[in-house]
Amino acid sequence: MELSPSNESQNISLNKFESMLKTNNVFFFDSNEFESIIHHYLEIGKIALAKKAINLGLDQHPTSINLRLFKVEILIFENDFNAAERLLNSLFQIEPNNEELYIQRANIYSKKDQHQKAIDTFKEALKIAEDCSEIHSLIGMEYLFMDQYEDAKTHFIKCVDLDIEDYSSLYNTIYCFEFLDQTKEAIKYLNWYLDQNPYCEVAWHQLGKQYLEEKELQKALTAFDFAVISDDTFIGAYLEKAKVLERLNRHEEAIEQYSISMAIEGATAYTLLKIGYCYEQINKDDQALKFYMKSVEEDPAFDKGWMGISIFYFSKKDFFKSLFYVNKAIDIDDENADYWLFCSKINERLNYLEEAERGYKKTLELGNCSLETWLSRGDILIKLGELEAAKYNFVQALEHHPKSEELEFRISGICFKLNETETAYTHLLAALHYNAEHAFILEELFPDVNAQKEVQHFIKSYNKTSK
Numbered sequence: 001m002e003l004s005p006s007n008e009s010q011n012i013s014l015n016k017f018e019s020m021l022k023t024n025n026v027f028f029f030d031s032n033e034f035e036s037i038i039h040h041y042l043e044i045g046k047i048a049l050a051k052k053a054i055n056l057g058l059d060q061h062p063t064s065i066n067l068r069l070f071k072v073e074i075l076i077f078e079n080d081f082n083a084a085e086r087l088l089n090s091l092f093q094i095e096p097n098n099e100e101l102y103i104q105r106a107n108i109y110s111k112k113d114q115h116q117k118a119i120d121t122f123k124e125a126l127k128i129a130e131d132c133s134e135i136h137s138l139i140g141m142e143y144l145f146m147d148q149y150e151d152a153k154t155h156f157i158k159c160v161d162l163d164i165e166d167y168s169s170l171y172n173t174i175y176c177f178e179f180l181d182q183t184k185e186a187i188k189y190l191n192w193y194l195d196q197n198p199y200c201e202v203a204w205h206q207l208g209k210q211y212l213e214e215k216e217l218q219k220a221l222t223a224f225d226f227a228v229i230s231d232d233t234f235i236g237a238y239l240e241k242a243k244v245l246e247r248l249n250r251h252e253e254a255i256e257q258y259s260i261s262m263a264i265e266g267a268t269a270y271t272l273l274k275i276g277y278c279y280e281q282i283n284k285d286d287q288a289l290k291f292y293m294k295s296v297e298e299d300p301a302f303d304k305g306w307m308g309i310s311i312f313y314f315s316k317k318d319f320f321k322s323l324f325y326v327n328k329a330i331d332i333d334d335e336n337a338d339y340w341l342f343c344s345k346i347n348e349r350l351n352y353l354e355e356a357e358r359g360y361k362k363t364l365e366l367g368n369c370s371l372e373t374w375l376s377r378g379d380i381l382i383k384l385g386e387l388e389a390a391k392y393n394f395v396q397a398l399e400h401h402p403k404s405e406e407l408e409f410r411i412s413g414i415c416f417k418l419n420e421t422e423t424a425y426t427h428l429l430a431a432l433h434y435n436a437e438h439a440f441i442l443e444e445l446f447p448d449v450n451a452q453k454e455v456q457h458f459i460k461s462y463n464k465t466s467k
Contacts (some may be wrong), residue, residue: 014037016029017029017037028060029056029057029060030061031057031067034054034056034061034064034067035057035066035067037053037057038050038053038054042070047074047077050070051074054074058071065091065095068087068091069091069100069101069104071087072084072088072091072104073104076107079111084104085105085108088101088104088105088108099125099128099129099130102121102124102128103122103135103138105121106121106122106125106138109121110142110145113145115142115143116146119143122138122139122142123139132158132162133158133159133162133163133166136156136158136169137159137166137168137169137172140152140153140154140155140159140169140172143155144172144176149179150176150180152176153173153176153177156169156170156172156173156176157169157173160193164193164196165197167200167202170203171206174186174189174190174206174210177189177210183210183213183214184214186210187210187211187214190203190206190210191207194207199230200230201230201231201234201237204223204224204226204227204237205223205224205227205236205237205240207223208221208222208223208224208237208240208244209240211223212240212244217247220240220244221241221244221245221248224237224238224240224241225241227240228241233264235261235264238258238260238264239257239261241257242254242258242261245257246274246277246278246281251278251279251281251282252278254278255275255279258271258274258275258278259275267298268298268299269295269296269299269304270295270302270304272305273291273292273295273302273304273305275291276289276291276292276294276308277308279291280312285312285316289309289312292305292308292309292312293309295308296309296328301332303328303332303333303336303339304329306326306329306332307325307326307329307339307342309325310323310326310346311342313325314342314346319346319349319350320350322346323343323346323347323350326339326342326343326346335366336366337363337366337367338368340359340360340363341360341363341373343359344356344357344358344359344376345376347359348376348380353383357380357381357384360376360377360380364377369397371397371400371401371404371406371407374393374394374407375397375406375407375410377393378390378393378394378397378410379410379445381393382410382414382445387414387417387418390410390414391414391415394407394411394414395411403434405430405431405432405434405435405438405441406438408428408430409427409428409431409438409441409442409445410441410445411427412425412427412431412442413441413445413446413449413450414446415427416449416452416455417446425458428458428459429462432459432462432463432466436459436462436463436466439459
């Protein structure tokens with residue numbers, strides 16, 4: 001690549017500076033050269049070299065405001081706020097109208113979590129700034145720290161007004177709209193923006209996502225089409241377009257979009273998985289399995305790929321293979337409650353009850369506390385003869401799902417089996433109160449209990465008195 005004169009000049013300065021460090025010879029640089037060197041090292045994260053350049057620069061140019069501002073920046077980075085403030089105070093005596101001084105002081109307040117003071121200081125900088133865009137962006141970020149999204153949005157919009165191609169601020173503006181659940185307002189704003197900048201692929205992409213939130217799939221599809229027209233290498237637009245086509249059951253067209261994305265950036269485990277899913281939806285099982293397998297070949301640590309294969313085999317009622325592949329997914333992500341739940345269902349189909357119960361327990365521990373999960377685990381414990389454990393499971397479940405007749409009937413039946421008669425009738429009464437029509441639960445799970453004359457008399461008496 002041919003270097004521009006400025007890049008070539010910077011490279012010469014950098015080489016000269018690094019040569020000086022190696023030889024301990026002292027070379028002279030003008031202050032602008034030092035600024036360029038320091039900026040370069042800060043950009044690539046070489047703080048130690050930036051500090052050396054600042055110190056050498058100040059030795060040669062002790063009155064340089066910009067070099068001293070770089071020193072302030074380093075002091076703030078190292079959380080030495082007192083030293084940074086002292087240096088800033090001295091600089092304010094020299095150049096009270098230097099906006100960068102206000103910005104650095106505001107940065108100190110921000111790092112101390114004094115965000116309102118930071119905002120007030122940034123606003124002081126606005127009064128004297130020539131380019132206000134950066135400052136509005138910084139103010140917006142401070143409001144985000146304070147969860148004041150409406151105010152943040154106002155300042156990010158000002159950034160976009162000042163520079164229509166400030167895509168970072170555009171993203172932040174839409175983020176604020178989304179957090180405030182202002183989807184319709186976001187759509188209106190993006191349409192206004194596109195009137196000013198009609199070939200902005202970023203805006204078309206964001207507009208499509210907002211239409212998806214509103215479930216306006218055709219409008220979303222059109223927006224993603226325009227994103228692709230604006231930039232035919234925009235991978236995100238192809239992927240979003242493919243997802244919309246899936247939702248419209250246009251799976252062959254979705255495959256085409258996923259294929260285009262792979263032609264641009266190469267195959268990814270995710271796109272291979274999605275193509276496999278689309279083939280499965282149009283009943284091309286051989287192609288579906290082929291792409292599912294390709295996804296895990298592309299990335300063996302892609303747990304969603306292994307799950308895709310497991311679900312595929314489950315749908316074909318090949319539970320042994322389904323179990324094998326879901327365990328592959330769990331080996332990669334053993335904290336995923338959905339994987340454990342699916343694994344439990346497979347084990348239950350295979351009548352591996354101990355393994356199914358263990359999986360349901362793990363699912364609950366990972367936070368999936370749905371009533372179905374509690375019931376599935378408890379019913380297996382009943383089948384295994386673990387009545388005390390089953391009772392404890394259902395009692396725990398009541399904390400999450402109070403007033404559930406399904407739980408109450410089960411606890412009642414277990415208590416009858418354990419000869420805890422008084423407790424059994426208490427739970428039976430609660431169950432009948434919540435939904436007497438579900439008394440068949442007792443009959444299905446505890447037929448011997450249900451057949452007892454006393455129990456039948458209790459149920460019939462309740463039904464008579466409740467009418």
